[in-house]
Amino acid sequence: MDSWSDDDDWFYESIKRYDLLLMFDFSSPVKFIEFNDLDSVCLIFEEENCRNEMSCFSLPKKLTVLREHEGLEKDSDFRLLSGGFSQKSVIQVKILKGTNTMLASEKDLCGLSVYKIPSENSGIIHHTNTIHSELLSPKLAHNKLDSLAMVDTNKKNVVLLDTKEFVVKGKIKTEENEEESVIIPEFVSPHSLGLCNTETGSVSIYDTRSARKCSMLHSAQPFPKTQWTLSSSFLSTSHIADSNDETKLGLLSTSGIISVLDTRNPQHTLSCEKGKDICSRSAKRNIPKIQFCPSKFPLLSISGFNPNIYIYDFSSENMKNIFVHDGHHRSSSTCENITTDHVWYKNSVMSACDNLSVHCWEYTR
Amino acid sequence: MVSASYSWPIFLGKPWFKLLHRKFLGEPTQFKNIQNLPIVHHYGYVCDLPPGHRFPMKKFHKVYDFLCSSGIVTKHSQVIMPNKIEKSVASLVHTDDYLDKFFSGSTSTEEQRVTGFNWTSHLVDRVRYESGGTLLTTVLAMDRGLACSTAGGTHHAFPERGTGYCLLNDLAIAAQFLITTGKARRVLIVDLDVHQGDGTAFIFKNLETVFTFSMHCGRNFPFRKQESDLDVELREGIGDKEYMSSLTDYLPDVLQSFNPDIVIYDAGVDTHAEDNLGKLKMTDEGLFKRDLFVLTNVINRGIPCATVIGGGYCQDIDKLGKRHTIIHHAALKVWKQKGL
Numbered sequence: 001m002d003s004w005s006d007d008d009d010w011f012y013e014s015i016k017r018y019d020l021l022l023m024f025d026f027s028s029p030v031k032f033i034e035f036n037d038l039d040s041v042c043l044i045f046e047e048e049n050c051r052n053e054m055s056c057f058s059l060p061k062k063l064t065v066l067r068e069h070e071g072l073e074k075d076s077d078f079r080l081l082s083g084g085f086s087q088k089s090v091i092q093v094k095i096l097k098g099t100n101t102m103l104a105s106e107k108d109l110c111g112l113s114v115y116k117i118p119s120e121n122s123g124i125i126h127h128t129n130t131i132h133s134e135l136l137s138p139k140l141a142h143n144k145l146d147s148l149a150m151v152d153t154n155k156k157n158v159v160l161l162d163t164k165e166f167v168v169k170g171k172i173k174t175e176e177n178e179e180e181s182v183i184i185p186e187f188v189s190p191h192s193l194g195l196c197n198t199e200t201g202s203v204s205i206y207d208t209r210s211a212r213k214c215s216m217l218h219s220a221q222p223f224p225k226t227q228w229t230l231s232s233s234f235l236s237t238s239h240i241a242d243s244n245d246e247t248k249l250g251l252l253s254t255s256g257i258i259s260v261l262d263t264r265n266p267q268h269t270l271s272c273e274k275g276k277d278i279c280s281r282s283a284k285r286n287i288p289k290i291q292f293c294p295s296k297f298p299l300l301s302i303s304g305f306n307p308n309i310y311i312y313d314f315s316s317e318n319m320k321n322i323f324v325h326d327g328h329h330r331s332s333s334t335c336e337n338i339t340t341d342h343v344w345y346k347n348s349v350m351s352a353c354d355n356l357s358v359h360c361w362e363y364t365r
Numbered sequence: 366m367v368s369a370s371y372s373w374p375i376f377l378g379k380p381w382f383k384l385l386h387r388k389f390l391g392e393p394t395q396f397k398n399i400q401n402l403p404i405v406h407h408y409g410y411v412c413d414l415p416p417g418h419r420f421p422m423k424k425f426h427k428v429y430d431f432l433c434s435s436g437i438v439t440k441h442s443q444v445i446m447p448n449k450i451e452k453s454v455a456s457l458v459h460t461d462d463y464l465d466k467f468f469s470g471s472t473s474t475e476e477q478r479v480t481g482f483n484w485t486s487h488l489v490d491r492v493r494y495e496s497g498g499t500l501l502t503t504v505l506a507m508d509r510g511l512a513c514s515t516a517g518g519t520h521h522a523f524p525e526r527g528t529g530y531c532l533l534n535d536l537a538i539a540a541q542f543l544i545t546t547g548k549a550r551r552v553l554i555v556d557l558d559v560h561q562g563d564g565t566a567f568i569f570k571n572l573e574t575v576f577t578f579s580m581h582c583g584r585n586f587p588f589r590k591q592e593s594d595l596d597v598e599l600r601e602g603i604g605d606k607e608y609m610s611s612l613t614d615y616l617p618d619v620l621q622s623f624n625p626d627i628v629i630y631d632a633g634v635d636t637h638a639e640d641n642l643g644k645l646k647m648t649d650e651g652l653f654k655r656d657l658f659v660l661t662n663v664i665n666r667g668i669p670c671a672t673v674i675g676g677g678y679c680q681d682i683d684k685l686g687k688r689h690t691i692i693h694h695a696a697l698k699v700w701k702q703k704g705l
Binding site (some may be wrong): 027048049050051053058079080082083084085120121122123125126361 | 426429442444486487637
């Protein structure tokens, strides 16, 4: 037998570590992953010539079938359904499930670009119209029903868009007053919008029906020269999830600090991790990502620090790292490679790295 | 289609652990999953043009949409996307100086004017996708016997310049690539676009391993013709019957005498009576018979065939898109008849 390379060792070990592992290479790095529906996913690639290529693929059957039937399935391919290009460089996208509509916040655009993901008889994702607003390249949050929050990260204005009629249905004037702070939004329940101050990690919760502030949550401890991001367990509940928990809020800093808070008891931090296991972030990347697992297990995942995805158990006060997906790091890669996005699909994770790789995987529990 | 470059292999008594690396074109993991007639298509074949521009850019999307809606194409199992052609491959045919200028946007106003396009970075992308598509189609044809692109046929481009809506000569690049890499020893380019393939003729005038056959209208652009290995000039206004008579006279003999390893077929529909630029009077039925004749004669001899859609100019984009799918209909018929 030939001597094993490091790559071969990793693959050999992967049989024990993973219940599912599919690895793909694309010709461009994937910037965003957004599921369209149960069976398809949209991949937005890194921009080239001031626009992003967008492709909609059907998911491999090995990923979508019940895990106990996965061995019966041969299909492990993404199959291209449609594709197109954005009008400008994409900042963020949200897909309105069940409508084949993609909303994109783009660079230097006041408002949103609307794209239609076609049905069977066409192959083109095309730009249909622009929703104009005073918000320049806004950050987006969707409540999975009929509301999209658009936030001007610098001016702290929030506009609520009705995603059925595409009309503005409300505005929120925030109480953020630090001049230098940037805020990013995320819904924590269908009518509660969290606005995270990226400098301090504090989160203000606003009721979108009354446009009033309901509560405020703080991160575990302030930390200088870091930026914060958030996610909520509400976002991970869906028709493909087992979990109905809509009460958890996760905060992640660029220094690797993770906090899980309960929105019902905002003064108490449920679980925390100091981030000592994570390499220091490369300066070139934007704020990293935190996601809650949609299953019943108290798990969350983080990415954006290096080529790895980290999974944590937050069932106790001291959060525990229980798995590291290090498959994106190949012997030919460098330590400078960074994961660009990751999302949960049932108990599996789809992750992308700037070394052109996209993986679908489920670790062995 | 994007195939897993790794998933747990079937154990055959001994474990195999191999990571299949993607190469520029050689994406074997994609090829193996293509079933039925391979169709090469990329949504990047289209770029925005100024309103009222004469070139019917949107036809490439229409071609694909009609193929999907008519059931010719099953997206999941037939369509394969090309990569953009690399400069190193384009330089097999084009000068480095021209490629540097074209890729970077340094072509002069006059150089751009004769192409019919103003330079944009998106134009470069679409040209690279289109050329990559033709190249991939030829490689697929060598593998499967028959393959079709939903674009291609930019035969007016010369090594150092573009002209007549053509910026890179995709037919020439593909042919030269096949020869240089040893995939084919002899390549026949059958160009039935209404315009002479002058760029292709010039590029291969001294190369015996590539035979250029162009049947075109003598009164159409370019008015200063180059010399193909075989030029058949048709008089203005001829219809299906006379056209087929000429084709029948020449094509079988060329195939017989040159005996190529592959035929690259430019199935331009600008020979149609309704074409804005072409001066011939063919019908849809005549085009279908033409394409069927070419494909049958080629495939019957066991020669692989790669098709591109070539030229077509019509105000009615839907009609034009549908017309360009005639070659795909013919190809599917031959595919089924021959049990490829």
